[in-house]
Amino acid sequence: MLTMNTRTSARTGLSSRAPLRSSRVTYSRSRLACNAKVNVEQLKAAQEELRTYIQSKYCNPIIVRLAWHDSGTYNKEVQGWPAAGGANGSIRFQPEIGHAANAGLKIAIGLLNPIKKKFPEVSYADLYQLASAVAVEVAGGPKIPMRYGRKDVESAEGCSPDGNLPSAGHPFPDGSVSPAEHLRKVFYRMGFNDQEIVALVGAHTLGRCHTDRSGFVNPWTNAPTTFSNLYFQELKNNKWTRKKWNGPMQYEDKSGQLMMLPADMALLWDRGFRKYVDLYAKDENKFFEDFAAAFSKLLELGVAFPATAQA
Numbered sequence: 001m002l003t004m005n006t007r008t009s010a011r012t013g014l015s016s017r018a019p020l021r022s023s024r025v026t027y028s029r030s031r032l033a034c035n036a037k038v039n040v041e042q043l044k045a046a047q048e049e050l051r052t053y054i055q056s057k058y059c060n061p062i063i064v065r066l067a068w069h070d071s072g073t074y075n076k077e078v079q080g081w082p083a084a085g086g087a088n089g090s091i092r093f094q095p096e097i098g099h100a101a102n103a104g105l106k107i108a109i110g111l112l113n114p115i116k117k118k119f120p121e122v123s124y125a126d127l128y129q130l131a132s133a134v135a136v137e138v139a140g141g142p143k144i145p146m147r148y149g150r151k152d153v154e155s156a157e158g159c160s161p162d163g164n165l166p167s168a169g170h171p172f173p174d175g176s177v178s179p180a181e182h183l184r185k186v187f188y189r190m191g192f193n194d195q196e197i198v199a200l201v202g203a204h205t206l207g208r209c210h211t212d213r214s215g216f217v218n219p220w221t222n223a224p225t226t227f228s229n230l231y232f233q234e235l236k237n238n239k240w241t242r243k244k245w246n247g248p249m250q251y252e253d254k255s256g257q258l259m260m261l262p263a264d265m266a267l268l269w270d271r272g273f274r275k276y277v278d279l280y281a282k283d284e285n286k287f288f289e290d291f292a293a294a295f296s297k298l299l300e301l302g303v304a305f306p307a308t309a310q311a
Helices: 040-057 060-071 105-118 124-138 179-190 194-205 230-237 262-269 271-282 284-298
Strands: 024-026 037-039
Touching: 037 040, 040 060, 040 105, 040 124, 060 105, 060 124, 105 124, 124 284, 179 194, 179 262, 179 271, 194 230, 194 262, 194 271, 194 284, 230 262, 230 271, 262 271, 271 284
Parallel strands: none
Antiparallel strands: 024 037
């Protein structure tokens, strides 16, 4: 699944817009870009291997989170690549991988390194986003429209600044006074609207929080490796109370086995967000449709695809 907070932990197939063609497309190399071409054969082979590999490792949630955190640094107000952030593979470098929001994601990078070694002409940026799309699909979620040709940054010089990713609760690094305000500041900066925000946070249907990474604990649903609309059903239909413990503020159901973050509760309490929670709780097909569109957009943030980019 995807976790969206600056302190939060791991969360958590793929379809293409057009058939992959058996050709190679060459792109110009910039000083910070270390990939020069898209090898379509390797992309197709990597995709098929990832289907089996991800399922065998039960690593769907953390793979989705890795892609999210690589692309979710994007700032539409900043001009130029890679300064604007986005899906460029910078998360594999220090200091970015050491940011509090990325706790535990070295595990995900390590999981994908053997795939990168086997298919060296697939950029890290393409690999991370491809793997996340596969992870969603093989968990039972929608097919994610994809394009390829993302450039990799090749050093820490291309890393994004700390604090660009969403935080689960107070204190918010951007000075927001409420979780809803913070969510809008972060996601509007990336170019998303309220409907897309709610759809994307629905990825919390995958995965769980870990005290050794985020400080939070427990899954959002009782099926944390299955992609569905169960997150919205739990959020809407359960009674959530503040957890009494020594950890950061979170909410729990009456069983004490499920949790919600303050940022999750904002979707329930904010009028602009709540209507989409209600919609997705009752209509999984609509959730899948909207999630696929918003997630595809997320995976392309900050990417200037050449006109000849492979779809």
